Amino acid sequence: MQNPHLSNTEDLRIFQIVDANLDRAREGLRVLEDWARFGLGKENCVERIKNFRQILGKNHLQIYKQSRNYIEDRCKGLTHKEQFKRKTPEQVISSNSSRVQEALRVIEEFSKYHNNELSKIASEIRYEIYTLEIELLNLSKQNNSMKILNENDLYVITDPKENLLNTIEDILIAGVKIIQYRFKTGTDKDHLEEAIKIKKICKKYNSLFIINDAVDIALAVDADGIHLGQNDLDMKTARRLLGHSKIIGISANNEIDISNALKEGCDYIGIGPVFETSTKKNKKPLGIEKIKTLTKDLNLPWFAIGGIRKENIPSLKELGINKVAIISGVLHSEDPKEEAIMILKELSHEN
């Protein structure tokens, strides 16, 4: 433990550095832990962070704590203006992860010669924090998307039409917070270009931007998520490609589709068609009662879809179906903006 090459004052200075940085690392870890616990509800992350905190706590020896009072720290209380700029939980996660990483690096360097075990521990935890930071940021991003899905009842899906971009902007102005870009014909090149433009508009209105089917385009434009049908890429592959920051929605038509979607860890489900619809002519409508039965135990966001328009929303609401996904009922109405406003109003009525 003692290094014969260090004089007593040098010892104290080094112990003081280690002490300050153990405090720093433990405090930063506590911030990350509380976000993982209260912000994200991710038990696995909480346990990992707690474990790091405890290891550092156990290695926070008395000699370090006692060194605190010997040499005055003239920089105590100094702050940096960047500290006051942090607004979002993501910024807090990033800055506190850096704080922990930096503190651990300092511990690693300064304890190498008098406490090699602590130096190694600091190095190991530092590497783990790099991974954890990305995980927490991804989970936070997904959390934000889930919040929008949970809090909004109207999900509008696009269909090719003239002036699509203007229509989307009108719908967003009306207050729609979830847009899915859906295309069944055309070239990837055109879709990519259009997706970039739609994403930009969605961001402007703080709305969720989801892409139908095309995982490659979702990745290319950094969309918020993907929506997959039963014949598209499977959930597991999509998750592997997209990671945990994106949301994945699944189309379901029956009990088996729903139970598979849940098992595979989808984030929301679109269930239908409820009513007859020219957008999906080959699918037999399920009817409201069947939708109600299929969804009775669901506790993730789900949207009824198929043939829904302003006029039939009250019949859905009567049975407690409050979240809907619509294509033609908005996109191909005479005035999509006005229609979206009225549908939102209809959905918000207490029944």
Ligand code: TZP
């Ligand atoms: N999935 C089930 S029904 C449907 C999809 C994509 C079509 C919905 O379109 P519309 O025009 O709202 O009936």
Ligand code: MG
């Ligand atoms: Mg599909």
